[in-house]
Amino acid sequence: MPKRPTLLWKLYPSYLVVALLSFCLMAWHVSSQLADYCNDRAVNDLKTQALLVEKLVGERFFKDSSSQIDTMLKEMGSKISSRITVALASGAVLGDSQMNAARMDSLKGRPEIKEAMEGRVGISTRMSLTMDARMIFVAVPVKRGDAVTGIVRAALPSASSDALLWTNDPLFWVILFFLPGICCFYWSRRLSCAIGEFRAAARKFSEIDLGYRVDERGTSEFSELTDAMNTMAAELNFRLSTVTRQRNELEAVLSGMMEAVMVVDTDERIVRINRAAEQLFRIQQDRVKGKTIQEAIRHTDLHRFVTGALVCADPLEGDIVIIGDPDIFLQARGATLRDDQGRVTSALIVLNDVTRLKTLEMIRRDFVANVSHELKTPITSIKGFLETLKEGAIKDPENAERFLDISIRHTDRLNAIIEDLLSLSRIERDAERGEVALESRPVNEVLDAVAKACGEKARGKTINLEFRVKDGIVADINPTLLEQALVNLVDNAVKYSEPGKTVVVTAEDHPGEVVIKVKDQGCGISKDHITRIFERFYRVDKARSRKVGGTGLGLAIVKHIVHAHGGRILVESSPAKGSVFSIHLPSGQKTDAT
Ligand code: ADP
Numbered sequence: 001m002p003k004r005p006t007l008l009w010k011l012y013p014s015y016l017v018v019a020l021l022s023f024c025l026m027a028w029h030v031s032s033q034l035a036d037y038c039n040d041r042a043v044n045d046l047k048t049q050a051l052l053v054e055k056l057v058g059e060r061f062f063k064d065s066s067s068q069i070d071t072m073l074k075e076m077g078s079k080i081s082s083r084i085t086v087a088l089a090s091g092a093v094l095g096d097s098q099m100n101a102a103r104m105d106s107l108k109g110r111p112e113i114k115e116a117m118e119g120r121v122g123i124s125t126r127m128s129l130t131m132d133a134r135m136i137f138v139a140v141p142v143k144r145g146d147a148v149t150g151i152v153r154a155a156l157p158s159a160s161s162d163a164l165l166w167t168n169d170p171l172f173w174v175i176l177f178f179l180p181g182i183c184c185f186y187w188s189r190r191l192s193c194a195i196g197e198f199r200a201a202a203r204k205f206s207e208i209d210l211g212y213r214v215d216e217r218g219t220s221e222f223s224e225l226t227d228a229m230n231t232m233a234a235e236l237n238f239r240l241s242t243v244t245r246q247r248n249e250l251e252a253v254l255s256g257m258m259e260a261v262m263v264v265d266t267d268e269r270i271v272r273i274n275r276a277a278e279q280l281f282r283i284q285q286d287r288v289k290g291k292t293i294q295e296a297i298r299h300t301d302l303h304r305f306v307t308g309a310l311v312c313a314d315p316l317e318g319d320i321v322i323i324g325d326p327d328i329f330l331q332a333r334g335a336t337l338r339d340d341q342g343r344v345t346s347a348l349i350v351l352n353d354v355t356r357l358k359t360l361e362m363i364r365r366d367f368v369a370n371v372s373h374e375l376k377t378p379i380t381s382i383k384g385f386l387e388t389l390k391e392g393a394i395k396d397p398e399n400a401e402r403f404l405d406i407s408i409r410h411t412d413r414l415n416a417i418i419e420d421l422l423s424l425s426r427i428e429r430d431a432e433r434g435e436v437a438l439e440s441r442p443v444n445e446v447l448d449a450v451a452k453a454c455g456e457k458a459r460g461k462t463i464n465l466e467f468r469v470k471d472g473i474v475a476d477i478n479p480t481l482l483e484q485a486l487v488n489l490v491d492n493a494v495k496y497s498e499p500g501k502t503v504v505v506t507a508e509d510h511p512g513e514v515v516i517k518v519k520d521q522g523c524g525i526s527k528d529h530i531t532r533i534f535e536r537f538y539r540v541d542k543a544r545s546r547k548v549g550g551t552g553l554g555l556a557i558v559k560h561i562v563h564a565h566g567g568r569i570l571v572e573s574s575p576a577k578g579s580v581f582s583i584h585l586p587s588g589q590k591t592d593a594t
Helices: 007-062 066-079 111-117 159-163 170-206 220-256 275-281 300-311 355-390 397-433 443-460 479-495 542-547 554-564
Strands: 083-088 093-096 122-128 133-144 147-157 260-265 270-273 316-322 328-338 344-353 439-442 464-469 474-477 502-510 513-519 568-574 578-586
Touching: 007 066, 007 083, 007 133, 007 147, 007 170, 066 083, 066 093, 111 122, 111 133, 111 147, 170 220, 220 275, 260 275, 275 344, 300 316, 300 328, 300 344, 328 355, 355 397, 397 554, 439 443, 443 464, 443 474, 443 479, 443 502, 443 513, 474 479, 474 578, 479 502, 479 513, 479 554, 479 578, 554 568, 554 578
Parallel strands: 464 502
Antiparallel strands: 083 093, 083 147, 122 133, 133 147, 260 270, 260 344, 316 328, 328 344, 439 474, 502 513, 513 578, 568 578
């Protein structure tokens, strides 16, 4: 781009030309006015002088004493600056204050002389051949009676010829160029600086430096412009900060949202996505912004949904599944965004991760199926035996008693399952409501109760049950629930151990937690099952569990109780060697109690 001249160099020459022209015109006008004034004064002076001389020479004039007149005029001429000439009516010069009268031509043809000859005061401004200068001549008639007998003429160099003399003075030219030059430069610069300041302000505003303010200027136009620009900047600043605040709020809302949000334009190009969407699709906004949804995310169902959302007038809903490990279930909602003229500009897609809900729903369905199945087995058996009895077996006392024993066993099993289910739902409900009352109590008390509850069963199976507990271990516990959990663990340890084996229960005080372990030398659990044994109704060996009277709910109850205590449960096990179940509880205060 060619460099444009600055305002200063545009303004300055034109200002200078105008100023010089004005200055010259003014100088010329003043000079001519001055010259006119001087000439008028000179005419008056000359007239007075001529009249005075006429009076002085009057009598001599008529006595024809021309030599006296010339002498007198020469004398006078040495004292005054004007030239006085006395001539006869014929034009012959009698005397002259500055020139040799004898050598002078007749004055007859001179305009002022002609006029004076007619009895009036003759005035003429013209070049004097004798003086070689422009002169003002004033001639008065010398009368005897009515007849003009002579002329007295006074002359001075004309002021108009001197009017432009001052142009010869170098000072004039210095002043002529220097003064307007300086003044024009000053004013051009002032204007250019003022405009420059507005330009700088406009540039600052365009760079979003809206705190910048233009300084107040003298003239009303500049002052108004300054006010307007400063007000505009303040208004822009306010609006920008409002927009920024709203954008930050929107950013915060979007990034704080659990739902994945994305905005796509009508070409299905990504305009923005939030953090949840970045995490969900493992993409980054910076990289996918401006790309089509097909380029950025490989998911046909999502592409179809986005296309549908852009063309659908009403909000669109749908389900999308991202196949993976694990599968992610999304509930999608899409709506179009429009501009102020109602044209569709983009679509807002909100994806809600409902995987947890789906999982919970699945767990609930499985649970209902499991419960039904668990209840159905004993009920079917009981019904079968009762029908057999009714059909005649009741009359066979030996079989009848056996059938009744089996039915009672199944009823006990039903009862156990229902008891466990009830206790599980009670613990869950209390834990959810925060109604599990914890108190700082010695763990020993609970273990004593467990020893009493499980001792008989262990002895019945010749299992050696040992408790190795240090005194004074205290934890925040619900003694009844913790006892129930430990009874379940010890009961399992006894159930799944062969006679003659040992089950050891230990309690240790670790920094920040109390660890209670139930260790057996039983059948152990393989790795594949360990992750699932805390699920409801999950059993490694269903037949064995049923045989030993298990409901499949014991460990689920233990897990919920431990969680209600704010603790965790861990399992270490190896098949055929045994298992260790450890309950880690947050430790309470130590007491002296044992
Ligand atoms: P159950 O009433 O069947 O014992 P649990 O929930 O108490 O149900 O246990 C779930 C499953 O975990 C059991 O069926 C069993 O297979 C396994 N299990 C639990 N405790 C032990 C243990 N100490 N040794 C070996 N297997 C165990």
